[in-house]
Amino acid sequence: MKDYKKTLQGQAQAELSGAGMYFTLARIAKAHGLEDVSMQFTELANQHADQASFYFTASNRYPQETHALWQFIKGLSKAEEYGEKAILNLSRQLEEAGHKDIAQTVQTFAAQHKYHAQVTHQLVEKYAPQAVKQNNKKRYVCSVCGYEYEGDLESEPENYTCPVCTMPKSAFKLKGE
Ligand SMILES: [Fe+2]
Known part of the structure; x- marks a missing residue:
């Protein structure tokens, strides 16, 4: 398989x-x-x-079991927030380079990322199991896409990769450090 x-x-x-x-x-x-x-x-x-x-x-690329699925969507919401900032940066760079029209459209895409973050966050609030909504676990952030992993990352196998961007475990930083 x-x-x-x-x-x-x-x-x-x-x-x-x-x-x-x-x-x-x-x-x-x-x-x-x-x-x-x-x-x-x-x-x-x-x-x-x-x-x-x-x-x-x-191929089970994304989690399908209820708890894991909602845990993933919760982390994904953070990646969308991160995406908004990254796209805003891109828009600024384009503007500085004199590409005003492109920059303007890219800015609307940043707003869409913000909307995606809101939608995913609201869905978690509405439908996720209580255990997923609690915020008492250790959190790690993927330095590439902003996905947040909750729990004990060390207990994941060595070949664990970010479920959003597929970067290796080493791309994650403990939040607040
Ligand atoms: Fe990632």
Whole structure:
């Protein structure tokens, strides 16, 4: 199953790239005023994205058991907060480099990250088991994506990776240090 898992995740990544490509072609077609072409590429993109989610699910890329799932979403909410800041930084850099239009759009994407953080946070508050909502555990932050791990990271196997960005265990820093 291990080899299988890698193959499934590889296929998921390939489908995701395909989705990105078709969404981009849809955007370009739209810029050319080709609404019908844009809509059809969007449909193809959505099918690729749907296939990617199937392969990710089949390979257990993200937790599916209730407690682990909500623990993951809680940590993911922090990664979205982190994402907002990172994207705002990118927007500032673009603005300084004179790319005002791009910077402005990127700024709206930062706002979307903030919204994602709010949505995931609210879902945790509403649906997560009580044990997940409690904040009395040790917390570690992924230095790459901002995902928060709660609990004893040391007890995870050496090959543990960040569930959001796949960086190794060594990328995590104990929070507050
Ligand atoms: Fe990460």
